[in-house]
Structure formats: structure tokens, C-alpha cells
Amino acid sequence: MINRFSLISSLALQMNGMEIPGLGYPEVLIKLKEEEKQKKSYKLVLDFRDGALSIIETNRLCEEVHREFRDLSEAEVDYLGTEINDHAYDENLDIHCEKCNKFYRPFCRLHPLFKIPDREPRKEELSTKVYSQLTLPILFRIEESKIPNAGLGVIASVFIPIGMVFGPYKGIKVYKKDEFKKDGYAWLIKNGDKKFYIDGSDPKRSNWLRYINSPRHEDEQNMIAFQTNSRIYYRVIKPIRIDQELLVWYGSSYGGEFVESEDGGKSKKPVKNPFICTPRNGP
Template structure:
């Protein structure tokens, strides 16, 4: 599986070897929890885990420094919504793993829009299971908690009047800067534009968040095969920091749960 690993750890006591001996770790899909996890390589069990990537002892030992709210730096630290704490660089208990868009050259002869062509092989796009929602994104395989997708792509705009169509634009607040990402043009956006919002909060399985002037979507509940991806913009995660331009009144999280370090997409 291709992607950028976002490591944490499931066993904090194993981070610093008592004997000084170097250990090796595995980033895995933990079937018990339905989530991304990190284990020592010697505990890998094919019945309990699906291996994603090797991690070295050095990768793991640097993780999980707790940061106070007052010292939080959006460019360095990650807020873990499960622990409700900031960590530099990541939470050890709740690792994340970024899945990239499908990388391809624009195929002008395809019947699919460019945004549909960026869809990872994990999903398909078809009529949404929600009434009057249009197209939606459906899982072809089991998608665990901790997977991250993005950034949301589109045309950068400076004001609302520049939008092609309401419902596809996000307001980005980065320091003193404010601008919009408009994904209404299917030839200039990516597959995230097809992910719908749920009818109520309990139906959500993804969370949208901002970091480094970009929007990402994170899986917060296990997504089963043939289940639709639904991203919630609910107020339970904090104060508003990103606004969608479709007239809803939902608020988004002020504390970002993920920072995409070094990803240029």
C-alpha cells in the first residue's frame, strides 16, 4: 500500500528499550480495534494484523511529547481528538496513515472527469445512498480508523463571488490570511469533492480538518465494505475554523488532529 506513514504507538512502555537494544516495529491494521496501530515486529500476528509498513526504533522513539495548549504550534504539533491533548509530533496511541490520490496523467479521452480519475482503488463513485445527495464515495474494502485523505483540491479564490457553485468551497484561515478552495470544477478538483455530509452526527465516519492551509479528511469510525464515506463538520470538536459555502451552520474543529509533514500534493 502506497502512502505516507503517520506513526503513533499502541504501547507507550515499549518505546524506550530497557536494555538499549534496538527494536523494530510494524505499522499495521489492527483487526481487533479496526484502526491503524503500531506494534513490535515480534508480536505481528497474521490473524490479528495486516502489515502496512516497517518502522525503525528511531521512528518510534521520537513520538508523543505532550504539548500544553499555550505552547501549541499548528506547524509542529497534532491535537489528538481521542486523548484531547496536543503532541509533538504525533500521539503515540492513535497513529494515522495518509493514502494519496491516484497519480495519473490527465486522460482527455476518458469518460470520467479528472477528479473521478484521482480516486484511490479503495473506493468507487456511484449514486449516493442518501436521498437527493447525487454522487457519493463507497468503500470497496474495509477502511480503518486513522486513515487520512487529501488535501482537498480546487481553484484558489479570494472572495465568495469568485465561486463557480456553492457547496464545494472551503474557507481557509491561516494566520492573517483568508482564502477559499473551490472544488466545484470536476476537472480542477479531486475525488474528495464527492464525499457527502451525513444527515445526522451519528451517521458520520470521517472528520474534515485544516492544517498548513489545506483541508484533509480523517476516518474516525471503521468504514465497512459497501458503506458510504460521510464527512461531518460538527461542532462537538471545537470552534469554527473552516467554513463550507453551502449555507450550513455546522462548525469545524479548531484543533487539528493531523499535520501532513512534507507532503507536496
């Protein structure tokens, strides 16, 4: 039996940088002097009280409420959380915080994000399973969805806190809907005047995110999709408990319309990042 928290925190501890979705580990932090990097006065933790990632000062660490993920230097924490005016928002640099309803560069310090990378498939495994399934991180399993007739889905094997980020969604770049191999696997990406789709319908050329289904109603939703750097990522907005299915909203065809869609679908729950999905062809 996998321990609820130790697996995910040991994964996080192995990563040597605060990863920024779409941007990797920022240059500015790589160039920091060694002595700056040594000043570890903050920690990225899982806060059990709200099931979310949080950044705290080291002297506030309390074993009963926190599970330590990794140390953070002052410089790293200073780098986070610069508030950006809506009109100055840059798709390549800034991420919208759902809780604060503001843009931050690179993301909110109070509600931090942490990216879990795809698993790297080994060559000899490719004959055993299709590529996209082999990219599944150890935290999850792919099996028949609990949603009737939805096919396969992704289920959590450990507790997944708010703030975890997965992605980017992989697939083939296409410019027209009629080029989709199959409906239901393509995200629309918009960057200025540029517009294209990432079609993950081919399981050999996509990753595990292609197996994530859409909730039937708002209560079931535990992730949102967002765009940064012309890529689509999924982020956890509600704690996902062991054996629960990961569900990201991708259009109006499997529930109410609460995300702005390409055809101007009504927005009950606006997502500020320019994440737009095609109602019939989402994600």
C-alpha cells in the same frame, strides 16, 4: 472481488515513509543513517479488534488480530507523539488527536495516522473521465449516494480503518464567498490573520474529495476534516465497511450543528484543529 485487507496493506507497504499529513516524509527522518533505518523493531498494523491503525512492537505481532502495513524503525517511532500544550500549538506542525483530545507533533503515537495518496491520472485517461474522478484511489468508487438527492458520493470497496488520512482537498484558492463557482464545495482555511477558501466546485481542478458528502446525523459520520499546513485533510474516525459511504461533516445544513462554524454555530463536538466550515457553503 477485492480482498478486504490485502489491497490496502499492500498499498501501505509500497509507501516508503510514514507520511505526515501536509508535511510528507519529514527531513529529519530522511537524514537518518542507514543503520538506524535498518533497526525495524516496530510495525504499523491494522488492529482488527478496533478496526484502527496501531503501532506495535514487532514481537507483539499476532496474525489473528493484526494485519501488517509496514515496518517502522525506532527512530521513526521516537519521532512521533510529542505532546504539545494547547497554547504552543503550531498549525504547520501539530495535529490534534480526537481520542486523546490533545495536540501532538506530528501526530499521536497511540492513534497513528497514515495518508493514502491520490491516484495519479495518466495523460491518456484525461479524455475518458474528468480529472477529479481520475484521482480516486483504488480503494473507492464514485456512484450515486444513498442519501436522497445528494448526487454522487464516495463508497468504500475495501475496509477502511480508523487513522487513514485523505487529501489535501484540492481546488481553486478564492478570497470571497461570492467568487465560489457553486455552493457546497469550498473549505475555509484560517492561518493566523490569513483567511481564504479552497473551492473544489470545478471537477477539472479539484480531486476526488469533492465527491464526499455530509452525514445527516452524527451516527452516520465516519470522517472528520482537519487543517494542517493550510490544507484540509479528511481522517477516518470510525471504521468504514465495504460498500459504506464516506461521510465528512461540513456544516449545519445537512444535520445538527456539531462543528464550530464560521458563523459561531454551536459546537456539540468541538474539533480542536482550526477546521472551520461554512454552514451553507461547506465543505
